[in-house]
Amino acid sequence: MSQTKFKPYRAPAGGWGSAYSVANILLRERVSPAGIGLLLKQNKPIDGFACVSCAWAKPHPSRPLSFCENGAKATAWENTSLRCGPEFFARHSVSELLNWSDFDLEQQGRLTHPLRYDATSDHYQPVSWDSAFAEIGAELKAMDDPDQVVFYMSGRAALETAYMYGLLARLYGTNNLPDSSNMCHESTSVALPESIGVPVATVTLNDLEHTDGLFFFGQNTGTSSPRMLHELQAARERGAEIVTFNPLRERGLERFVNPQSPREMLTPDSTVISTQYHQLAIGGDMAAIAGMCKALFAMDGLAIAEGRQRVLDVAFIEQHTHGFEAFEARIRSYTWEQLERRSGLTRAAMEAAATAYARCERVIAPYGMGLTQHRHGVQTIQMLVNLLLLRGNMGKEGAGILPVRGHSNVQGQRTVGITEKAAKVPVDNLRRQFGFEPPSEDGVNTVEACEGILDGSIRGFIGLGGNFVRAIPDTLQMEPAWRKLRLSVQVSTKLNRNHLITGEVSYILPCLGRTEIDRQATGEQRHTTEDSTGCIRAWRGAAEPAGELLLSEPAIIARLAKATLAPNPMLDWDAWVADYSLIRDAIAESYPEIFHDFNVRMMEPGGFHRPLGASQRRWDTETGKANFINPPSLSMDPDTEEGGHERHDVLQMMTLRSNDQFNTTVYGYDDRFRGIHGTRAVILMNRNDIVRLGLAENDRIEAITVVDDGVHRAVGPLRVTPYSIPEGCCAGYYPECNALLPVWHHAERSKVPAAKSIPVRLRKMIAAAVAGDVPRQPSRPQRSEQPGPA
Numbered sequence: 036m037s038q039t040k041f042k043p044y045r046a047p048a049g050g051w052g053s054a055y056s057v058a059n060i061l062l063r064e065r066v067s068p069a070g071i072g073l074l075l076k077q078n079k080p081i082d083g084f085a086c087v088s089c090a091w092a093k094p095h096p097s098r099p100l101s102f103c104e105n106g107a108k109a110t111a112w113e114n115t116s117l118r119c120g121p122e123f124f125a126r127h128s129v130s131e132l133l134n135w136s137d138f139d140l141e142q143q144g145r146l147t148h149p150l151r152y153d154a155t156s157d158h159y160q161p162v163s164w165d166s167a168f169a170e171i172g173a174e175l176k177a178m179d180d181p182d183q184v185v186f187y188m189s190g191r192a193a194l195e196t197a198y199m200y201g202l203l204a205r206l207y208g209t210n211n212l213p214d215s216s217n218m219c220h221e222s223t224s225v226a227l228p229e230s231i232g233v234p235v236a237t238v239t240l241n242d243l244e245h246t247d248g249l250f251f252f253g254q255n256t257g258t259s260s261p262r263m264l265h266e267l268q269a270a271r272e273r274g275a276e277i278v279t280f281n282p283l284r285e286r287g288l289e290r291f292v293n294p295q296s297p298r299e300m301l302t303p304d305s306t307v308i309s310t311q312y313h314q315l316a317i318g319g320d321m322a323a324i325a326g327m328c329k330a331l332f333a334m335d336g337l338a339i340a341e342g343r344q345r346v347l348d349v350a351f352i353e354q355h356t357h358g359f360e361a362f363e364a365r366i367r368s369y370t371w372e373q374l375e376r377r378s379g380l381t382r383a384a385m386e387a388a389a390t391a392y393a394r395c396e397r398v399i400a401p402y403g404m405g406l407t408q409h410r411h412g413v414q415t416i417q418m419l420v421n422l423l424l425l426r427g428n429m430g431k432e433g434a435g436i437l438p439v440r441g442h443s444n445v446q447g448q449r450t451v452g453i454t455e456k457a458a459k460v461p462v463d464n465l466r467r468q469f470g471f472e473p474p475s476e477d478g479v480n481t482v483e484a485c486e487g488i489l490d491g492s493i494r495g496f497i498g499l500g501g502n503f504v505r506a507i508p509d510t511l512q513m514e515p516a517w518r519k520l521r522l523s524v525q526v527s528t529k530l531n532r533n534h535l536i537t538g539e540v541s542y543i544l545p546c547l548g549r550t551e552i553d554r555q556a557t558g559e560q561r562h563t564t565e566d567s568t569g570c571i572r573a574w575r576g577a578a579e580p581a582g583e584l585l586l587s588e589p590a591i592i593a594r595l596a597k598a599t600l601a602p603n604p605m606l607d608w609d610a611w612v613a614d615y616s617l618i619r620d621a622i623a624e625s626y627p628e629i630f631h632d633f634n635v636r637m638m639e640p641g642g643f644h645r646p647l648g649a650s651q652r653r654w655d656t657e658t659g660k661a662n663f664i665n666p667p668s669l670s671m672d673p674d675t676e677e678g679g680h681e682r683h684d685v686l687q688m689m690t691l692r693s694n695d696q697f698n699t700t701v702y703g704y705d706d707r708f709r710g711i712h713g714t715r716a717v718i719l720m721n722r723n724d725i726v727r728l729g730l731a732e733n734d735r736i737e738a739i740t741v742v743d744d745g746v747h748r749a750v751g752p753l754r755v756t757p758y759s760i761p762e763g764c765c766a767g768y769y770p771e772c773n774a775l776l777p778v779w780h781h782a783e784r785s786k787v788p789a790a791k792s793i794p795v796r797l798r799k800m801i802a803a804a805v806a807g808d809v810p811r812q813p814s815r816p817q818r819s820e821q822p823g824p825a
């Protein structure tokens with residue numbers, strides 16, 4: 036009998052469900068009592084560690100227990116007592132491990148030894164650090180051109196690590212520094228500088244305390260940044276409006292019980308989070324926001340006619356903005372019929388949202404992957420800024436734009452040089468500090484790195500964290516292309532699928548996690564991060580390292596550098612590793628405006644904020660003003676929409692995270708808030724679509740991408756699961772569905788893969804083809820139950 040269940044989740048986010056879920060993973064990872072005690076140090080700056088899950092801001096002063104369900108899971112995951120050492124790799128060949136699920140691979144515990152892949156035996160074998168660095172250095176030196184190598188970084192590593200890594204790549208001679216941000220908030224980094232002259236959020240926690248309206252677009256707070264629910268709960272208690280735009284009804288944005296409040300845990304009360312919830316169509320945001328703007332213009336006209344106070348902030352618009360007239364003309368040119376069709380919302384719904392917006396004096400607009408991972412991600416974010424500008428909701432307390440970042444230090448890595456864009460590099464400072472000429476050509480971003488691996492122009496890949504080959508699009512094309520790489524090096528804490536897709540020379544280099552004590556020649560080292568609100572703080576690991584051989588990430592980079600680069604009298608890598616405060620001095624010299632007096636200011640209670648012109652109404656844009664920017668068109672997706680209206684059997688698929696995963700790390704097979712248990716092999720569909728397409732609940736289908744580039748992309752079996760989602764839309768899990776996403780299907784200009792809008796057709800699978808599909812609860816050892824590429 037199948038254990039897979041679908042049962043709508045009626046309880047609030049947080050609450051007892053959250054407590055049980057944490058207890059579960061602590062048991063499964065066999066976390067020691069000391070490891071459990073670590074939770075008391077989580078998110079306690081200076082002598083505690085920053086959660087390795089999301090990038091949400093940490094309040095000052097800290098709460099006594101300042102972690103959430105998913106933060107506790109991330110700490111448990113890193114502090115498991117399970118180990119994945121040489122015996123494991125002697126027992127299992129790489130070909131065998133390729134049949135294991137992502138869950139099973141990481142469930143083997145922490146990596147403890149540097150490993151080299153031996154193609155003859157098809158096993159990973161332990162090597163000494165010395166020989167690993169010597170061979171990798173020799174391989175890097177043997178490349179024809181530094182641009183043949185990619186230095187990828189996932190958004191977890193600290194500022195010190197990121198700065199060193201960027202320097203290593205540039206001294207080697209390339210700007211090929213893509214990072215996970217290229218799949219994530221890069222649309223933000225392109226959109227916001229043009230609109231308001233900063234690449235990041237303009238708000239701090241103080242603004243959240245003073246706002247009277249939060250307008251949420253495509254961000255799943257309850258799962259992706261649960262600590263933020265505390266700020267939302269407080270905002271609701273003050274009577275603030277929370278208006279949500281999301282094709283799915285996400286539990287965390289509906290109701291919340293604080294699992295750390297005994298009163299709330301013991302009473303049936305929960306806080307209703309959203310005051311309005313708009314289930315728009317996938318990709319309908321630009322039209323929905325345009326509809327709100329249209330309604331605001333109408334309300335403003337009426338206010339003028341009746342001699343009431345204006346709805347638009349005319350003084351702000353005049354003094355601080357550019358492009359208003361063209362914007363107004365464009366918005367007035369849209370018909371309601373057009374806006375309704377594009378957004379999937381009724382005119383009444385858009386007007387209701389606009390009315391709520393006009394009632395608020397101070398509005399914050401948080402958003403996430405529901406906006407960035409679309410073909411028109413950049414333009415939609417700019418449309419959201421337009422909405423804020425209409426009522427002066429920028430650069431005043433309680434108001435602003437809030438891209439909610441993903442990985443815990445992804446924003447900071449960009450700040451200290453992890454970027455493929457040559458124009459963002461402080462070339463003069465680097466030249467002065469280290470006496471070299473930094474490369475002047477742009478490097479590759481994630482999509483371009485994939486293209487380079489496919490066409491053979493990229494020959495070497497160094498991954499500092501992450502699980503690149505699993506996170507990127509077009510799994511079925513990318514995996515075989517990866518095998519043609521000359522060099523594949525992964526600096527990691529746990530075994531993942533990328534390690535099993537080997538190049539000719541492949542290494543796994545195991546490192547310390549951020550929760551662990553980092554002992555160097557001058558003693559225990561601190562490190563720093565920047566959160567989603569631009570707040571920079573110091574931290575220190577608290578757990579004993581998972582193994583004696585583990586090196587810190589800065590130590591690994593230093594040794595790679597020494598094995599690869601000619602000695603540089605102006606750069607003493609060993610001294611930096613012995614004392615990280617010297618790395619911070621170098622950061623302060625490269626980026627003085629943000630990091631002056633870094634070593635002192637990082638110890639300030641509450642940390643320090645980077646300066647952000649837009650939050651002081653100083654606009655570092657080409658016009659010197661905040662810009663209203665018109666979108667080129669309202670259409671959702673020119674890649675996939677051609678003839679879309681006749682294709683009644685094509686659905687738009689979004690790829691999602693469950694509440695039991697962190698990106699490619701699958702903690703378990705339950706998505707509690709969405710009522711899915713024991714499997715990830717599901718496709719969430721509207722009941723009317725199920726009937727219309729001749730399917731029934733629990734049918735197994737294969738999803739096939741509908742694009743005309745001659746490549747067959749299919750994933751299955753997936754179980755048909757009725758869900759509250761608009762007609763014409765469907766949802767499946769990331770990374771299992773990444774084989775459906777073409778690498779060329781990405782946001783214009785930012786090149787963020789359009790993972791939230793994949794056009795798919797469904798094919799019912801016959802019983803024989805699905806015999807292998809036995810969705811089940813994870814247990815060890817267990818083979819793959821992921822929906823395979825079909």
Ligand SMILES: Nc1nc2c(c(=O)[nH]1)N[C@H]1C(S)=C(S)[C@@H](COP(=O)(O)OP(=O)(O)OC[C@H]3O[C@@H](n4cnc5c(=O)[nH]c(N)nc54)[C@H](O)[C@@H]3O)O[C@H]1N2
Nearest residue numbers: 105253254255259280317318403404405441442696697698
């Ligand atoms: N527990 C946990 N926490 C995480 C992560 C994790 O995997 N697990 N990942 C981290 C990382 S790296 C990131 S980037 C963030 C990601 O966190 P989020 O930004 O929340 O990203 P997703 O969970 O992918 O999807 C966000 C929401 O977008 C909605 N959506 C999809 N399409 C559309 C659309 O067209 N319009 C609108 N308005 N909404 C849409 C989905 O229904 C979903 O609720 O979380 C970080 N935190």
Ligand SMILES: Nc1nc2c(c(=O)[nH]1)N[C@H]1C(S)=C(S)[C@@H](COP(=O)(O)OP(=O)(O)OC[C@H]3O[C@@H](n4cnc5c(=O)[nH]c(N)nc54)[C@H](O)[C@@H]3O)O[C@H]1N2
Nearest residue numbers: 189219500501502506526527528529531690698699769790
């Ligand atoms: N279809 C689809 N694809 C997506 C997305 C989507 O929504 N849909 N989301 C995209 C987004 S937003 C992101 S950010 C990317 C995520 O892409 P990545 O950041 O590349 O992937 P992660 O799953 O976060 O990486 C997990 C691995 O990191 C390693 N690791 C963990 N901790 C540490 C550490 O402290 N140090 C080091 N060196 N290694 C460590 C472990 O070995 C683990 O296996 O995926 C993207 N891909």
Ligand SMILES: [Mo]
Nearest residue numbers: 215219441442
């Ligand atoms: Mo992300």
